[in-house]
Amino acid sequence: MGLISPRLPDLDYEEWQAKPLMQRIKPMAQDWAEGGFGTPDAVLVLYVVKIGLYAFGAAAITALTPGIGSLGDIGEWWTEPIFFQKVVIFTLLFEVLGLGCGFGPLTLRFLPPVGAPLHWLRPGTIRLPPWPSRVPLTAGTTRSMTDVALYVAVLAAALWLLLSPGQGGSAEAGSVGTIDPWRFLPLFAALGLIGLRDKTIFLAARTEVYGTLALMFLFSGPDLIVGVKLLVVLIWWGAAFSKLNQHFPHVVAVMMSNSPILRVKALKRRFHRDFPDDLRPGRLSEHLAHGGTVIEFGVPLVLLLSNGGWPTHVAAVVMICFHLQILTSLPMGVPLEWNVFMIFAIGFLFIDKADVSVGEMSHPVPVFAIVLAAAAVVVTGNFFPRQFSFLPSMRYYAGNWATSLWCLTPEAVAKLDGSVNKVARLPSAQLETLYDAEMATLLSHKVYAFRSMHTHGRALFGLIPRACGEDRDVVTSRYAIHDGEFVAGIALGWNFGEGHLHHEQLLQALQERCGFEPGEVRVVMLESQRFLEPRQEYRIVDGATGEIERGIVKVADMLERQPWDGEIPTYDVVVGAAPHPT
Incomplete structure (x- = not known):
């Protein structure tokens, strides 16, 4: 890893570039497993x-x-x-x-x-x-x-x-x-x-x-302090509740592999089951995931109920270390200030104001009403994820997010650049401005690797052949793949993991401006998993003609696949009228 140059795997570019998409992703995923994004x-x-x-x-x-x-x-x-x-x-x-x-x-x-x-x-x-x-x-x-x-x-x-x-x-x-x-x-x-x-x-x-x-x-006085304490605990509990799934160990494996603090490759390999051939989460990732969830449920309760002394201080140290671990891993999307804020909140609310308790409140009813309303959004958002953003649902870091991949032809990219009022081009074009075309292509595939190493990435890339044609090599010759998060980033000015910002509503807004022809834009949209349901819904949509297909993928199928496996079984498929491109 250089001062200004990203670290990338050592490979024969011409030979690598000639391979199908998923085989190009494979060495990138293997490199991520022991070195992360390779950030300068x-x-x-x-x-x-x-x-x-x-x-x-x-x-x-x-x-x-x-x-x-x-x-x-x-x-x-x-x-x-x-x-x-x-x-x-x-x-x-x-x-x-x-x-x-x-x-x-x-x-x-x-x-x-x-x-x-x-x-x-x-x-x-x-x-x-x-x-x-x-x-x-x-x-x-x-x-x-x-x-x-x-x-x-x-x-x-x-x-x-x-x-x-x-x-x-x-x-x-x-x-x-x-x-x-x-x-x-x-x-x-x-x-x-x-x-x-x-x-x-x-x-x-x-x-x-x-x-x-x-x-x-x-509010003021104890009402203010206790109310804020309850909301901070709700944030921890909401995040912990959303991690009661099978996706979260993948998040831990990907995040820890990207940590700039952990630079020993042998240690990073242990986050995966059997590097380099089996990149499913290893026992270390599973233990960290489940242990972290237990901490996020249990330790805040100690902070809330203890009134100072060594139980409060021990619990505070544990939660500070919890947030420092996330902070120093520099996760993609970089929610850094949030973790700094939470560390400050621990010191202010639970150490300095440890003795301010519920019994001192003057107006508990409106305070609890606000807390219960926020908690209702968290719970409802986990049971009905299509109707709620993952942010108010507090599904942070859970690995269970609405996502999408956009398949764009060169004609579609040209229309996007020429017809949409925006301040930046697609990340691939930004990379080509900073580096040569070879480096830009390799870095784009590093992003594919990041997505494919999550469970939802297995589904998204596995559905591309259904979106772009049965021959997966059509992606090489006709389409370029763009993560929906980055399409939303340039079209809307911001995105932070909220998949609903790059689903049908954004596609329709772009279609109004660009007038895409049938087949120029194909989007694979994957919805979050509903709590306790072993499946996720997907939709494949054409920019010009609308929905092509919808169905479900099973979480179990995602869990058993490698990041480079590609096609995935689909169930309850309903096919629309729009034809596949030729």
């Missing part, structure tokens, strides 16, 4: 610097609060509730500016490394309303000046909160109080209105975490 060291430094700037920015802007003290005195005021409030709002602002999840090279966003504000401040770009036929004044997919104004309102409301003074403090007690609850209403209104016009921005703000936490800032 300079990129790792970039993310470390970004984490430092995030932490410094949150502290620096809080130091502007009248009466709180200088940045150099942070050791005296970091336990002030207003600091926690401003960290929450600062993180929401950081995310909705595209600087958090979905930033930079580890999301294949190179030129530019950030898209969100460049896209959302630009009239004419694509927006996706969640309920265009049900909510008045939200129909259409073109961003207007109204949408730009609403996005600016979100930014302005967040900045206003960050510059707000405290109220209700006591100079004798050395406290500046908390932000006036009424000051949060403009942010809630702006987020709600922009969310009805464009669900992408609502999700990008990570509203399910920071917006819900901000609701608790309408």
